[in-house]
Amino acid sequence: MRHVPVLIVGGSLVGLSASLFLRHHGVPHLLIDKHRGSASHPRAMGFTETTLEHYRACGIADRIPQADPGARLRRVTVATLFGDWIAETEWTPGEPAQRSAALSPCTGAAIAQDKLEPILRAAALEAGAEMNLGVELISLIQDDARATATVRNRNDGAEEIITADWVIACDGANSTIRDGLGISRSGVGHLRTLRSVLFHCPDADAVLDRGAQQFEIKQAGFNAFLTTYGDGRWVLMFDDDQERDTDELKEAVLRALGRELPFEIITTGRWELAGRIADRYREGRVFLAGDAAHQLPPTRGGFGANTGIDDVWNLSWKLAAVLQGMAADRLLDTYHAERHAIGWLRHQQTFSRPDYAKWAPATFKPEPLLANDAMEFGQLNRSMAVVGAGPELPAAATPKEWAGQPGTRAPHVWEQGASGTRSTLDLFGKAYVLLSANRAWIELAQRLQVVSVLVGQDFVFPDEQPFAAVFDIKDAGATLVRPDGVIAWRSDAQPDAVAQDAIDQLIAARA
Numbered sequence: 118m119r120h121v122p123v124l125i126v127g128g129s130l131v132g133l134s135a136s137l138f139l140r141h142h143g144v145p146h147l148l149i150d151k152h153r154g155s156a157s158h159p160r161a162m163g164f165t166e167t168t169l170e171h172y173r174a175c176g177i178a179d180r181i182p183q184a185d186p187g188a189r190l191r192r193v194t195v196a197t198l199f200g201d202w203i204a205e206t207e208w209t210p211g212e213p214a215q216r217s218a219a220l221s222p223c224t225g226a227a228i229a230q231d232k233l234e235p236i237l238r239a240a241a242l243e244a245g246a247e248m249n250l251g252v253e254l255i256s257l258i259q260d261d262a263r264a265t266a267t268v269r270n271r272n273d274g275a276e277e278i279i280t281a282d283w284v285i286a287c288d289g290a291n292s293t294i295r296d297g298l299g300i301s302r303s304g305v306g307h308l309r310t311l312r313s314v315l316f317h318c319p320d321a322d323a324v325l326d327r328g329a330q331q332f333e334i335k336q337a338g339f340n341a342f343l344t345t346y347g348d349g350r351w352v353l354m355f356d357d358d359q360e361r362d363t364d365e366l367k368e369a370v371l372r373a374l375g376r377e378l379p380f381e382i383i384t385t386g387r388w389e390l391a392g393r394i395a396d397r398y399r400e401g402r403v404f405l406a407g408d409a410a411h412q413l414p415p416t417r418g419g420f421g422a423n424t425g426i427d428d429v430w431n432l433s434w435k436l437a438a439v440l441q442g443m444a445a446d447r448l449l450d451t452y453h454a455e456r457h458a459i460g461w462l463r464h465q466q467t468f469s470r471p472d473y474a475k476w477a478p479a480t481f482k483p484e485p486l487l488a489n490d491a492m493e494f495g496q497l498n499r500s501m502a503v504v505g506a507g508p509e510l511p512a513a514a515t516p517k518e519w520a521g522q523p524g525t526r527a528p529h530v531w532e533q534g535a536s537g538t539r540s541t542l543d544l545f546g547k548a549y550v551l552l553s554a555n556r557a558w559i560e561l562a563q564r565l566q567v568v569s570v571l572v573g574q575d576f577v578f579p580d581e582q583p584f585a586a587v588f589d590i591k592d593a594g595a596t597l598v599r600p601d602g603v604i605a606w607r608s609d610a611q612p613d614a615v616a617q618d619a620i621d622q623l624i625a626a627r628a
């Protein structure tokens with residue numbers, strides 16, 4: 118028997134990100150996955166600016182080829198891949214397809230899941246993570262003192278008992294941990310099952326020069342979706358759950374390509390199109406993250422893996438604070454409070470968009486579509502780990518509309534210093550940070566052992582984006598940013614004993 122502070126079950130995109138983020142916060146842990154490597158049929162390909170910002174905070178964004186800032190993801194309807202574009206699908210009708218480059222220091226990334234996972238795995242291992250691959254969780258029980266996992270090594274069948282203070286269930290949409298805990302899910306539920314064929318056809322990449330990457334194939338008696346992983350691999354997603362033999366698969370690929378190009382079938386896939394959000398993200402010592410917590414179909418907002426990566430970014434600093442004795446256990450309740458609401462918002466937005474609305478059941482009530490920038494950079498975190506994010510506020514708005522609103526991601530602004538450029542976001546990611554142009558606040562932060570940034574000296578905002586305007590703070594005031602870059606609190610006033618108490622309580626998650 119062995120004991121670990123945190124056990125991560127599942128080592129795909131979300132589990133590996135959890136491992137990287139926990140190490141970033143200095144938390145020892147063990148990750149297990151029943152597979153030894155990535156699945157042969159990658160799924161995710163589109164990673165958002167927010168995801169890249171988290172990887173930037175861990176110092177690995179430059180290992181991931183980022184999208185050209187001018188590039189935009191386009192989906193067109195065609196009869197065949199090389200045929201004329203019949204129509205172009207808008208991701209969010211009336212919204213520019215491209216997000217403003219001024220909102221983030223990162224662009225998104227277009228990288229196949231099976232190429233990103235090794236980068237994350239290597240980075241987490243380099244940072245000191247421990248991983249046991251080829252090891253399956255057989256059972257998990259918990260009591261007040263610990264969680265106890267029985268795991269089996271798939272190579273030799275050996276079983277081991279592992280105890281943990283906390284468990285992160287990143288074991289996917291069919292999570293046995295979630296089911297074992299009896300956690301129900303809500304949402305539109307199962308909608309369809311679809312089949313796909315993954316094939317290698319580097320000659321087809323020539324079509325990408327025309328600027329679209331996703332193709333709705335529409336022919337009489339044949340509807341399918343064709344997209345690329347950008348490395349000569351293409352996936353043809355059928356509109357049905359029909360099993361096809363190799364000849365039928367080849368015929369379908371040629372029909373979609375519309376040209377006699379050489380290609381090689383790699384593998385096939387079978388996918389569930391569903392919308393399900395777990396009703397509880399925390400049960401005692403266990404946290405659900407990624408598809409275990411929210412199963413959403415791939416959209417051009419990347420609400421699948423990206424939402425999961427954001428989950429564990431939110432959770433990892435909280436676990437670190439509790440394990441390192443800095444905060445009370447109740448901080449961990451804010452994980453459900455904040456992330457469940459965001460999971461649900463993303464569910465509602467997904468099925469209110471035209472591309473998925475058509476699959477939603479008649480009982481689904483579509484909601485007004487929110488701006489792309491609001492969904493990516495302006496989701497509101499509402500919990501006791503934020504002061505001043507009440508129920509009267511909308512679930513998301515653009516960074517400009519929020520202007521430093523507690524509960525939202527701190528705005529990105531470039532500093533042009535003598536030694537290069539730096540983003541405000543580079544100030545965050547590890548600890549609580551207090552920003553103020555008022556030295557009295559900086560002195561208070563130092564007394565509270567909170568990292569402080571004296572605006573105008575430690576970080577110089579450009580004239581056209583002054584601190585007071587971007588964070589909507591009066592000159593005398595201050596703003597407090599959490600280790601995950603979310604604004605926790607702000608004040609327009611001079612520091613006083615009440616403010617000191619408020620900050621102290623917030624950081625320690627005391628009632």
Ligand SMILES: Cc1cc2nc3c(=O)[nH]c(=O)nc-3n(C[C@H](O)[C@H](O)[C@H](O)COP(=O)(O)OP(=O)(O)OC[C@H]3O[C@@H](n4cnc5c(N)ncnc54)[C@H](O)[C@@H]3O)c2cc1C
Pocket residue numbers: 126127128129130131132149150151152160161162163164252253254255287288289290293388406407408409414415416418419420421422423424425
């Ligand atoms: C066709 C397709 C395209 C997609 N494209 C995108 C996209 O572009 N962008 C995006 O954001 N999302 C996309 N998604 C969604 C995305 O792939 C998923 O949201 C993401 O993979 C979920 O990651 P996860 O780590 O939560 O779970 P999974 O990737 O499902 O991983 C679960 C892991 O847990 C392991 N595991 C399970 N049970 C156990 C056990 N008992 N013991 C040990 N290990 C266990 C499994 O081996 C697996 O490695 C797409 C999905 C599909 C189907």
